[in-house]
Amino acid sequence: MPQDKMEKPYLVTCTAPVNIAVIKYWGKRNEELILPINSSLSVTLHQDQLKTTTTVATSKSFHEDRLWLNGKEEDINHPRLQSCLREIRRLARKRHNDGDPDSSDSTGLSQKVRICSVNNFPTAAGLASSAAGYACLVYSLAQAFGVEGELSAIARQGSGSACRSIYGGFVQWIMGNKDDGKDSLAQQVEPETHWPELRIFVLVASAERKPIGSTSGMQTSVQTSRLLKHRAESVVPSRMVEMIEAVRRKDFPAFAELTMKDSNQFHATCLDTYPPIFYLNSVSQQVIHLVHRYNKYYGETRVAYSFDAGPNAVIFTLQEYASEFVRVVQHFFPSDTNGEGFIKGLPVKSATLSEELKQGIGLEPMPKGINYIISTKAGPGPRVVEDSSQHLLSSEGLPKKTV
Numbered sequence: 043m044p045q046d047k048m049e050k051p052y053l054v055t056c057t058a059p060v061n062i063a064v065i066k067y068w069g070k071r072n073e074e075l076i077l078p079i080n081s082s083l084s085v086t087l088h089q090d091q092l093k094t095t096t097t098v099a100t101s102k103s104f105h106e107d108r109l110w111l112n113g114k115e116e117d118i119n120h121p122r123l124q125s126c127l128r129e130i131r132r133l134a135r136k137r138h139n140d141g142d143p144d145s146s147d148s149t150g151l152s153q154k155v156r157i158c159s160v161n162n163f164p165t166a167a168g169l170a171s172s173a174a175g176y177a178c179l180v181y182s183l184a185q186a187f188g189v190e191g192e193l194s195a196i197a198r199q200g201s202g203s204a205c206r207s208i209y210g211g212f213v214q215w216i217m218g219n220k221d222d223g224k225d226s227l228a229q230q231v232e233p234e235t236h237w238p239e240l241r242i243f244v245l246v247a248s249a250e251r252k253p254i255g256s257t258s259g260m261q262t263s264v265q266t267s268r269l270l271k272h273r274a275e276s277v278v279p280s281r282m283v284e285m286i287e288a289v290r291r292k293d294f295p296a297f298a299e300l301t302m303k304d305s306n307q308f309h310a311t312c313l314d315t316y317p318p319i320f321y322l323n324s325v326s327q328q329v330i331h332l333v334h335r336y337n338k339y340y341g342e343t344r345v346a347y348s349f350d351a352g353p354n355a356v357i358f359t360l361q362e363y364a365s366e367f368v369r370v371v372q373h374f375f376p377s378d379t380n381g382e383g384f385i386k387g388l389p390v391k392s393a394t395l396s397e398e399l400k401q402g403i404g405l406e407p408m409p410k411g412i413n414y415i416i417s418t419k420a421g422p423g424p425r426v427v428e429d430s431s432q433h434l435l436s437s438e439g440l441p442k443k444t445v
């Protein structure tokens with residue numbers, strides 16, 4: 043079709059958050075549908091600091107589906123991406139066939155899509171970009187095709203952890219037990235407004251990419267680790283109940299202890315995998331020691347850590363301890379940029395550290411161990427961006443120059 047006859051595309055832009063699991067998902071019972079061997083629970087991080095933005099365009103003039111990620115055209119035929127697209131189109135068709143007058147017409151359903159997606163944080167920082175990415179993709183496609191209702195089961199088929207990014211606040215992914223996965227869904231436990239005192243810091247330890255991706259890592263763990271089987275069957279079920287209770291009661295010491303124990307057990311199952319998988323490095327170990335010594339100094343649990351499939355620590359603490367603990371991190375990980383730009387995101391008040399505290403912790407400082415800190419808190423789920431100047435695709439359906 044000549045350019046001048048091109049039908050202007052329908053554009054929709056959405057954003058979606060990253061989440062960090064405090065009860066970890068590790069291991070699938072069905073690879074294709076992405077069904078987990080245990081339930082998990084996460085905190086959705088605030089999109090002011092970490093988010094994916096996705097624009098979806100549909101037009102009669104498009105002849106094929108296309109995809110751009112962080113400025114580069116990628117193959118749209120990725121099986122997981124195709125699962126999400128297929129599911130959204132199936133639901134849109136169902137809605138249309140059920141006679142919903144608001145649903146897109148049949149032409150709309152057959153239209154091809156163009157998808158353009160960017161993260162506001164470096165993918166190489168090893169943060170959970172696939173969770174925000176697939177949650178954003180599914181949410182934006184649902185808007186474009188007029189699909190309403192349960193979206194977490196579709197996001198799950200893109201990346202397991204993505205189902206939890208469909209909601210804000212504190213979110214559980216219930217593993218379910220059906221073979222078709224219809225009951226393997228995310229559910230909000232409490233909204234982001236529930237625990238305003240909770241503060242979160244991402245300590246970016248290294249910009250290297252993770253050595254083994256979660257997908258293949260957990261496959262090997264399921265095949266070889268008896269500890270993982272024990273964890274899924276005998277540890278996680280009661281931990282989920284305790285964690286939900288701790289969140290509901292805003293019981294920080296209980297929340298913190300469960301969070302650290304669960305992170306540690308996840309990394310223990312990695313070591314129990316054969317051949318073993320290592321995600322923690324010497325910086326991660328130093329952070330673990332630092333947190334335990336800090337808590338011990340005060341004789342109570344004021345800070346917790348959690349690590350995913352990479353060396354970056356995610357720190358949870360309460361507002362009243364936040365500024366002092368950040369200064370402790372700066373002291374034990376001195377860096378060239380310790381002043382300007384070391385702390386990104388929500389402001390952190392200044393604090394002075396007593397000699398007694400420094401000596402009480404008693405660790406040898408590790409220069410340049412941490413590149414920077416992202417200061418954030420719990421945040422809301424995916425959103426539609428109303429301002430049309432924010433679309434990542436032009437009215438011709440191509441990425442704008444700035445993407």
Ligand code: DP6
Binds near residue numbers: 062063068258
């Ligand atoms: C360690 O969701 O990335 O972050 O389902 O294969 O895409 P796939 O894996 P992914 O695994 C995340 C693992 C984790 C723990 C968690 O987020 O629960």
